[in-house]
Amino acid sequence: MTRDPALLSDPPGERPVAVVGGGPVGMTAAAALVCAGVPVVLVELNDEPRPDWRASTFHAATLELLETIGITGQMHDEGLVVPTYQFRDRRDGLVAEFDFRLLSDATRYPYRLQLNQQHLVRMLYDRLRAEPTARLEFGSRVTGLRFDDAGAVLTVHGPDGEREIAASYVIGADGPRSTVRGALGVEFDGFTYPERFAITSTSVDLQELLPDLGHVNYVADPEQWLFILRTPESWRVVWPVPAELSDEQARDPELLQRQLQGIASRAEDYPVIDHQVYGVHQRVASSFRAGPVLLAGDAAHINSPIGGVGLNSGIHDAMDATRRIARILREGADPEPELDAYDRIRRTVAVEYVQADTQRNTDRLRERDETVRRRHQDDMRAIAADPEQARAYIRRVSLLESVQRFGIGTPPAELELELEKLR
Template identity: 75%
Template sequence: MPSLTCMTWDPATAAAVRPDRPVVVVGAGPVGMTAAATLAHEGLPVVIVELHPEPRPDWRASTFHAATLELLESIEITDQMHAEGLVVPTYQFRDRVEGLVAEFDFRLLADETRYPYRLQLNQQHLVRMLFDRLQQDPGVQLRFGTRLTGLRVAGDGPVLELEGPDGHTELAASYVIGADGPRSAVRNAVGVPFEGFTYPERFAITSTSVDLQQLLPDLGHVNYVADPEEWLFILRTPEAWRVVWPVPPELSAEEAGDPDRLQRQLQRVAPCEPGYPVIDHQVYNVHQRVAAAMRVGPVLLAGDAAHINSPIGGVGLNSGIHDAMDAARRLGRIARGEADVEAELATYDRVRRTVALEYVQADTQRNTDRLRERDDAVRRQHQDDMRAIAADPQRARAYIRRVSLLESVQRFGIGRPPAELQEEALR
């Protein structure tokens, strides 16, 4: 585990952002790559440090919401994403026995966003697009196959100790963005607790080429299916249909992935006589955790390094991208001498933790509890509530604004200067 030493950084004497003191982004997943691309767009020198030797083909997250697509316009990647992605304007809440409960239509927001829908696109495609671009950028250095082994911070900035293809090296930085996932080496190095809990059950995600809408004609492209024994999350991506279900704690990953068991579970979703070809299958632990701080001195945490949550709602990836762009915009102002360093970094910590706690954690926990509720009376009440919201255009609009993260972005902005947020709070 990397260690932190000499945490004596002083923003008044911090090193300027320059080629010999770049911003270092640790982690080259979708959040890290977005941070690097946004920093490069701001004209800052960037080094990306990634443990794996090449971009990882991770199938896990696949939803991009309206607020995120609007933000990604600033780095000119949304057209390419749309060329490969699937536009989904509606999603459904369903009951495994009773079928459709309520359907929500993002087109209710057509007057306030250019993207009144969810874009389904597996996250590795965004990583690939940005990787291809950043390889060509002379201001960006990609250091794949490199492990962070130590981090020390002196008065003028951080120094990272790295182990990679060239052996042991040190890299002086002006700022560090830790976007290296839930086991974040950066977060551990700066000693920030990861507060929260882990669900007793794990989640399994299984992808198949069978078109589930041919078997269940009223199925939407995105479906949250409540059931007290085995809830489901079913969604369409450009490559495949994906089904998420809970794995009991006593079941091993090998048992959960047994081909016969997978077939039985998929057949219970919808009978398919020829059987289901399985393209991909993963079992993973699920947590609700938020870092006790998202900034320590010149070190910022973003994405899964800062907060992890249930995937029910599709906001983890999106909020991580918001972290990345918020951090990059603030560092851009700092590098240009347009901002007070301490005020900007403190605002990043306060705003992004607030969003993680009040929106991401709160909503995903509520969504997950709704799907797995065992009390029949409570389940009926949830169904009635969802039907009532969907039937009322004003309530449905407010609901969709929140789940698409438009509400949180309107409330806090992304990278808004501290003075603007303070003025608004005083109104």
């Protein structure tokens, strides 16, 4: 596994860093620690990596970070490069198209890479299994967490019974129902959308039925908005499930076929590869840090998937946390300023970028007021037509703006200087 030059120094102490959660954020954190020469133990509830079809977009800023752990080449071998995306209206068709190639001078990755998150998990899992400084504890549940003078101690129930894992630091990346966050007593403020979201994957090529369709499409409609995107193995459609429908009704094959035929009619039924119904929330933890424990990804913040930034910002959390922990363990950096900076910066990004943008995107798609809908269309057309506005817009949605503004794992003293310049 490639070692990140920004993280290398002297050997760390004896205690490993514990990562709780074996999804893309936890796996990224574990891989980054290994690349820094820091021993890690990863604790995951499931017996093996979970297949999960939800998140599938990797933005430019995220690809730059993942490049430091040597995984982007494999991701590109299996992924789909998408340089443009469309904002559409279900009645009026194409409204505006945005081209990430406007950022060619700002990033090596001026596009979205479409790749289901389960593939990144599998890639990192395969690599970590071969690493002598990584221990993977799958099929293990965290049942307790306490602090001691040298860090934190996890109580874990696994295949061999209950035992304790002493860690220097803990990264809780165990999802929206985080056991780690619960053990810390950290509040998870926000709200739950009244509607759930359904995500359906089909092998039918929707571009053959709708030739002007892009590979990534946000489709506004007051009755049933859509998010349609292409991944290497399928086309995926996300739509809202009305509150009055049960999960069972939302999974009804006849209803599903009517909905798919309503997007693009075809003589035969649509083959369905995968179909999920899930609740959607906008929530942010009241703190991302308690003592030697950091929260990351969905354990720290969850949001609407419209915009494809939840997975990306979680990976940014993981890289920020691991760079700070590596400096503490390898270079003797002062823990308090480092961990406080993580809490402050990553929570600020979650609130000002992730929560704000995903809520705005979701509201724009489901807007019912016709005057407001037309204003949204006019705004999107104007932004797309002006190269400078379009460039600023896609810098923000690709998370390059937040990374440039706050950095990832920037040392506290340097961070304060940079933030002072922006004030």
